[in-house]
Amino acid sequence: MSLIKAEKIKKDYQAGELVITALNRVSFEIEPASFVSFVGPSGSGKTTLLNLIGCLDKPTGGTLRVAGADVASLNRKESAAFRGTNIGFIFQDFNLIPVLTVYENIEYPLLMVQSVPAAERKKRVTALLEAVGMIDQKDKYPDQISGGQKQRVAVARALVTNPKLILADEPTANLDHKTAYMVIELMKKMRDEFKTTFIFSTHDQKIIGEAEIIYMLEDGELKGKEVKGGGGDE
Numbered sequence: 001m002s003l004i005k006a007e008k009i010k011k012d013y014q015a016g017e018l019v020i021t022a023l024n025r026v027s028f029e030i031e032p033a034s035f036v037s038f039v040g041p042s043g044s045g046k047t048t049l050l051n052l053i054g055c056l057d058k059p060t061g062g063t064l065r066v067a068g069a070d071v072a073s074l075n076r077k078e079s080a081a082f083r084g085t086n087i088g089f090i091f092q093d094f095n096l097i098p099v100l101t102v103y104e105n106i107e108y109p110l111l112m113v114q115s116v117p118a119a120e121r122k123k124r125v126t127a128l129l130e131a132v133g134m135i136d137q138k139d140k141y142p143d144q145i146s147g148g149q150k151q152r153v154a155v156a157r158a159l160v161t162n163p164k165l166i167l168a169d170e171p172t173a174n175l176d177h178k179t180a181y182m183v184i185e186l187m188k189k190m191r192d193e194f195k196t197t198f199i200f201s202t203h204d205q206k207i208i209g210e211a212e213i214i215y216m217l218e219d220g221e222l223k224g225k226e227v228k229g230g231g232g233d234e
């Protein structure tokens with residue numbers, strides 16, 4: 001069964017008198033353990049779509065199923081619980097908590113959304129620090145590490161709750177090309193290791209090729225799909 005199934009989804013925003021159609025007739029299916037990118041110019045609907053998949057907003061038309069749930073039918077509380085168990089988020093500006101160490105930033109979601117015993121927390125956080133190559137930096141604060149390292153921490157933080165799906169809206173927009181490439185490679189490695197589906201958006205031509213499935217968005221509509229050979233083992 002597919003992890004995500006979107007059928008003719010539509011998203012209208014009401015801006016005063018004006019209705020802005022941000023997404024229109026968008027249909028696609030994403031299988032578990034995929035490595036997917038939504039690409040398109042600024043304003044093409046990438047953030048809107050990721051917000052819908054992430055249960056942060058609801059479609060105004062069509063149906064969207066994520067991990068077995070009909071997104072439109074969840075109330076606020078149910079959406080929050082659904083995100084807490086199923087979805088991890090990675091942000092363009094890293095969103096690390098400045099007063100917490102690298103270790104504590106990764107541990108944070110386990111304290112907030114899932115009640116995981118202390119010993120298990122330590123095990124998971126340490127394993128992820130190793131996996132993203134940040135174990136030596138675990139006691140540093142966000143302002144003591146580079147942008148690329150911050151995003152490594154954010155990748156670990158997104159994985160710590162064992163989500164089915166990680167959403168990353170332009171995760172490399174604040175990184176130089178070489179670092180951007182390394183962060184995408186890290187995400188792919190984590191997909192291989194944990195079988196977590198990764199969906200990222202970008203308008204950076206240089207990293208688009210790193211995705212295994214690429215969906216092209218233009219003016220809120222899907223204009224194409226490209227599937228690269230030699231991807232995951234699903």
Ligand code: ADP
Nearest residue numbers: 013015020022041042043044045046047048049
């Ligand atoms: P992208 O992430 O690809 O740049 P967005 O999803 O942010 O695109 O935006 C798609 C379209 O929807 C744009 O025309 C944008 O101006 C509009 N839009 C996005 N969010 C809102 C909002 N909250 N209210 C009104 N219009 C919005």
Ligand code: MG
Nearest residue numbers: 046047048169
């Ligand atoms: Mg955007």
